[in-house]
Amino acid sequence: METSKFKTxxxxxxxVAKVTPHLDEAVGVGNWKVDIENPAKILSVDGxxxxxxxxxxxAGYVGERVQ
Numbered sequence: 001m002e003t004s005k006f007k008t009x010x011x012x013x014x015x016v017a018k019v020t021p022h023l024d025e026a027v028g029v030g031n032w033k034v035d036i037e038n039p040a041k042i043l044s045v046d047g048x049x050x051x052x053x054x055x056x057x058x059a060g061y062v063g064e065r066v067q
Contacts, residue, residue: 006043006052006063010034019059026055042066 010019016034023032027047035042043063045052056063 003044003046004049004052005066006045006056007040007066008034008043008056008063009061010036010041010043012036015061019056019061022055022059023052026051040066 010016013036016036019034023045027045031047032043032045032052035044043052043056049065053063
């Protein structure tokens with residue numbers, strides 16, 4: 001499956017911890033990562049876009065697909 005990238009409002013490791021159970025459930029453990037060093041806080045994920053955005057929303061975050 002192709003890796004998708006999303007610009008997010010995940011700011012820190014605390015935010016990553018908050019979103020982890022939601023993304024793990026949606027796309028599986030080890031199928032995603034967030035680059036919190038990047039100003040756009042890029043989430044790279046191997047999974048269906050709809051499931052990813054829904055998981056972010058459940059955790060209180062938003063994501064926008066980027067190329």
